[in-house]
Amino acid sequence: MNVVLITIISLGVLGALAAIILYFVAQKFKVFEDPRIDQVEEALPAANCGGCGFPGCRAFAEAMVKSDDISDLNCPVGGAETMSAAAAILGKEVSAADPMVAVVRCNGTCENRPRITEYDGATSCTIASSLYGGDTGCSNGCLGLGECVDACDFNAMYMDEETGLPVIIEDNCVSCGACVDACPKNIIELRKKGPKSRRIFVSCVNTDKGAPAKKACSAACIACKKCQKICPFDAITVENNLAYIDYNKCKLCRKCVAECPTNAIHMVNFPPPKPKVEKKVEESAE
């Protein structure tokens, strides 16, 4: 009995001693952390996707608390709601950033852009892109191997088997930018989602001159500049044989869409054009 008692008491004393030492050490080496960082982190969506430009939601929360000016910081996943909630914790206000969405700027479908070689290598767009210009006549176009789809953490992308191109599910897209980084050909761009989710963009990234571009793909931008001439808002620039619409200047008037001879300019979420009303011709006296 004695042995058991001695064991219990000595171990108990050792335990208590360790606890006291640990308590004082913890107090002495305590790292002060602004309690607001925890609070801001709570308000964030906890997706840890990196869309804000920081390594994880906690890092973004730290940045928000530590910065004087938070006008540059934005959580694309949470959007305006999250940002105003997080800013409120800090007693600040943020203006709502325009919601963005990923846009695939290539319409080189299997029909528009015939395949001229067969690719037999690793199914990775980056690897294929390092080996050659792709299995069509356009060396800038989408390779269709789906590295962008693999990169998406929000189930906002899938490969369309028929067209061979990736599709963005705009309701799920949080504009984190992972697909933009994944594409080795810079085909995907983050653009303004637009009022009523309407947007207009040039769905082509081909920099070849008009003739070879059109030969390779019937939906290519041939840099004819008709769109640039017709745009009343100077929103279109044509550089390196490719037209580009500045989404900050574009007022969605759709004049360029009608002008483009190859239908390279796409408009998204617009209602179909109204059928023209025929003027009734007066019938001859019956």
Add this chain to the structure above:
Amino acid sequence: MLKTFSLGGVHPAENKFSAGQKIEVLPVPEQVSVPIAQHIGAPSEPIVKKGDEVKVGQLIAKSTGFVSANIHSPVSGKVFKVDNILDASGYKRQAIIIKTEGDEWDESIDRSEELVKEITATPEEIIKKVGEAGIVGLGGATFPAHVKLSVPPGKTCEVLILNGVECEPYLTADHQLMMEKGDEIMVGTQILMKALKVDKAIIGIENNKPDAIKHMTDLALKYEGISIQALKVQYPQGGEKQLINACISRQIPSGKLPIEVGAVVQNVGTTLAVYEAVQKNKPLFERIVTVTGKSVAKPSNFMARVGTPLNQLIEAAGGLPQDTGKVIGGGPMMGKALSSTDVPITKGSSGILIMPQEIAKRGKMEACIRCSKCVSVCPMGLSPYLLMTVSDKAIWDRAEEEKIMDCIECGSCSFTCPANRPLLDYIRLGKGNVGRIMRSRTK
């Protein structure tokens, strides 16, 4: 006595269908497209424009730095244009397109067949001439030769090793060169020895070329300081690091160059080009290209001018076979499948391999079965299965730790993998990214 390198290696079927085929000089093409990027280093800058008249051997593009090379016209005629064309890279890149008129050579070139044994140039003059002649490694790597010959201060060269190995299956360009131009190669070796200030040279030849070993051994008796080393038939015996390990039993430390162990390696084709540049004033504008394959009607070793369209060589070899699956620029291990036969021959085009459909396709990729065959064949002692996984998951710091930069891209791992995993493709991807990260550190 047969020597070999100490780690790994594979032995693919040799298939040397074009062995023994005498070098056939192809007729001058009607038009050439000379790419400005035919070498490792900065692309050259064109110094001719549309309408200029040029002669064979005339300088048409200048080197743009230390690691860069001059490019000379392979034909005489008029410059048609300087434009972007599809080349073997699979992309459109700048090239000088010349329409041929006659075959007029620059007057300074000595076209006589006579062997010039006496070396009157000084080491510095030799290196200068090699640079001016635009000579790059003709084994396929196309590294500018004058850079290799310029031993950095603090390092000394003890031995010159010549690569007559040609370990890639199917290719026989170097084999034919040794049989037909052995003396010129020997004098070229002596020129290189003089430039490097060494008195010892070893020519490594794989054992599947017994006629070349005998011929070169007989010739070497007449030339001082040169010996022949027969090597086991094992891929990649011709890899610089493996060759040095086999011939002089030294191992190059990780991340370092051969000069670290006192050796410089040059291909026998490069050596011949050096002989022609120093003794005959002939710059580099043509090379031997092997056209081969199981279904090729006439497997051949052609002497072709740079810029000749590939399909001209294929026609001369009997035309594209009906059952063609892939047309590969280079050998089956390190070559690249081409997307068009309109691409031009460049300084690095060692061969054209036409693979029939039934063996051209890769098998379907499966999951790694952890058999570690890739580890046992890697001649650099790396773990390819691991390097592929970390490259795929973008774990670059781990890739660097596992010495991904030491990979010589020989392809032994991909060749041997029973699960058809594209190991080398992912390792190349990893090397690109890790290399970029490492370079950004020193900025």
